[in-house]
Amino acid sequence: MSVLLHMEKIENESLTLKGEISLSDLEMETRDELIKPAGPLVYDITIKQDDESIILQGSLKMLLQCECARCLQIFEYQIHQKSWNCKLALKGEDSMEIIHGTADLTPYLREDTFLAFPQHPLCESRCEGINQVSTDDGNAPLSEPSNKNVWMELDKLNIE
Ligand SMILES: [Zn+2]
Incomplete structure (x- = not known):
């Protein structure tokens, strides 16, 4: 399931969204041969609106299967962004896309999860x-x- 936000729900109050996005819905393309997503993106976020933007705050989790860059051992790596936050503009050039009062938050969650991938996966730091x-x-x-x-x-x- 994509993460869809119905804008009227955050007009007067904050909204909490919890759930997970399956790998097929994420359409993640792995940029690094050593890292493969191994589980859904699990989110637990609160959404608030102010005059010109909406603010997402919460946690993002995803299990990865990594190959150690030094010894080639396969190991699991859990991304856990405990205090993730993201501000999306409602106006201007970079504003988020809202279609029929609904915004798809999936790309923002996906992008920030990508950014949390390890740069240089190691089975242990002293490998x-x-x-x-x-x-x-x-x-x-x-x-x-x-x-x-x-x-x-x-x-x-x-x-x-
Ligand atoms: Zn290693």
Whole structure:
């Protein structure tokens, strides 16, 4: 379901909207191969109107499936914007689109969830990369220990 706001409902009072938007309704295109949305966008927002804008406040959540940029391990990552807020203009060039008294808030929720995606997904902040992953079956390491320096160099780059 898209998040539709009937404008007359916020003329005199604030409105709370809760629910979730399925991935198919979100039509999210993943820009990063390492990150895939894995669950619906869950929202719990309060909407208020003032003279020239409407204000959205609340929380946005979404589960992601990420691939660690260093060791390629798959892990889950929960986006949780606890105090999200967004101001949408009712007048002027950048004003929101209102059709027959109804505004679709879905694009705004989607865009801000996108912005909360991790820039550089890591299974843990101290992940040292694929060379450090121990193998359960006791096979020989995949690469020579001398390669470790390469990862140390990468680590330096990541910090900068
Ligand atoms: Zn990792």
